[in-house]
Amino acid sequence: MRTHFQESLDSLKGKLLAMAGMAEAAIDAAVRAYQERVPELCSKVFENEVMINLAEREIDHLALDLLAMQQPMAVDLRFILAIIKSNADLERVGDQAVNIAERVMELIALPRVELAADIPQMAAMSAQMIRQALEAFISGNAEQAKRVLETDDVVDRMNQEIFLAMDKTMHECPALIRQALDTLLIARNLERVADHATNIAEDVIFWVRGADVRHHALAEEK
Amino acid sequence: MDRLATAGAGAAAFVVMAPLIAIFVYLVVRGAGALSWAFLFNSPRPVGESGGGIGNAIAGSAVILGIACLIGVPLGIGAGVCLAEYGGGRLSTLVRFVADVLNGVPSIVMGIAVYALVVVQQKHFSALAGGLALGIMMIPTVTRATEEMLLMVPRSIREAALGLGVAEWRTVVSVTLRTALPGVITGIMLAFARVAGETAPLLFTAFGNQFWNWNVNQPTAALPLQIYTYAISPYDEWHRQAWAGALVLIVLIVGTVALVRWVTSRGVMKGTG
């Protein structure tokens, strides 16, 4: 029953996935720009931002229409709620990519320097979290979503380490304050990306299980 | 095609009404001449004397029919209620069977039966016996009409009353029957019109009377009887009175039915179908 509705839900999921792809690509481009110091990659990030915003608007409209027209209940209702919220989180991920690209543009203008911050590794973890959260979304797998929640701690720790390292660098080498600051901010942006991945994972769990795990420690969810 | 059907229906209606109109016209032609106030209010006079009338017969018929209704209507409605509301089962089949048989009994046989059961026991003719015979003849029609009209009342009306905490018998009387009343009254009028013109049953029960009589335990005149008596007589004068009497009988029956319809329609609420 309700094949038309089911098709609409599937279409909505597809659009969210496509948008997630764009957001992931944006983070990836920004981090590569950092590694290779290539300003063209940053320009690409700035351009694609428009596409991401358009996609966000489209998904919101579709979700709103479905709510109004189809009166979804229970699991369908929770699904659409998850779509709407993840939609917002992914758009913010796109924003974070832009922020990173802006920092990179500054870094490129400054003298190159090796700092004690493994940005590529942190970026890889955050990107993987986003990917995992979206995979959990596609397959409706709450277990997979829970693993994303666990990884957030690792990224938080990495952010903390980079903060302390940059703090030390700024004290010891005042000439490198700008680079250190930019690097610290990039780390902060990546930590935000991980947070958004966590939000998406929580939304998946609520959709699939009807269990509200937001703002609770994992231990309390049992 | 539609117009052909309409024309056909109109023709059929005319064919049905034609004998009725013909009879009425014929009665008027043959009988109007003998009509007069004296005719309507006087009792019969011997042949040769003028001024004889059917007044006592009209009164007698009224009394006899009144008794018939008192017997036929309650019993008929009661049986109808039984069949409609408590139907199913062997009792209903029996009641229905008896009603059908009663309907088929020739009126003269009914008269003879009441003669044997009542007149012979009492050793005299009476309006009561006549009323009894006619009343019994009314029962099947009233029963059938009551049952059918009650069954036509939608179940939802009954349920509404039951849902209010009204007892079942009260529901039947005050709600279902009240809703079905117009149809039931039609049935009663049909039965009335049928027995109002019956002659044969009265031959052996009310027997007829040349004089005014208000005692229900005595032989009483009745309009059909009087018409019959006049009609089979050898006198022209009485023949003319027979025609006039027939005319009066038809007018009275039609008039009574119309009056009852008018009175009951005034009681029906505005807005119901």
Next chain:
Amino acid sequence: MGMSLSVRQLNAWFGRRQALDDITMEIPANQVTAIIGPSGCGKSTFVRCLNRMHETVPEARVEGSVIIGSRNIYGNGVSPVEVRRRVGMVFQKPNPFPAMSIYDNVAAGLKLNGFHKRRELDEVVEHALRMAALWDEVKDQLKKQSGASLSGGQQQRLCIARALAVQPEVLLMDEPASALDPISTSKIEELIFQLKAQYTIVIVTHNMQQAARVADGTGFFLLGKLIEYDATEKIFTTPVDKRTEDYVTGRFG
């Protein structure tokens, strides 16, 4: 004030066919409880067991108990007629008495039970019609207009007034708005919301959005069994049983 209902192991049959299977549920006082489920699931039968109307059908049978307040309506010596005065019912298709005026319709429950005091009847009729939000529309035509001459929505409100006039403690409504247009439906739903302050209301509906709008608690029936019974928002956002979820999402039914 409304009463709570306690249904314990309620079973019902039509002849040999079992229509209700071991239903147990607590219906709280002064709340609206909705009964939902696909056609033939037994929801109408269930509600008709709550005022002993089920047994008016030939060969119908009930086992189990329904305790209203503190008395089991199926207890020994309890009269069904008495039960129906405490538990009122409004039916799916409005059924005002066609041979009675509006006034007589509302007063019917009282008059037919022998209560004839004129002035008090007047008060009861007015009060009931006001509670049913019908007074202003009919107050000039009370005795002249027949119950059947009103519009569908007005007829249903008349039936509600009629049920309220006998001052029941519980009001049962079997799909009360399914035969009505959206505006009348909305008026009836508004009415239900106001009535629950004084009555306990049980409403059968096949319209899930209606249940979601008016009910505090909702019970889902399937094939004569009570599958799930919980707060309405829980049934419609996070139901526990898959069958409930399939039904409320329209996967079947």
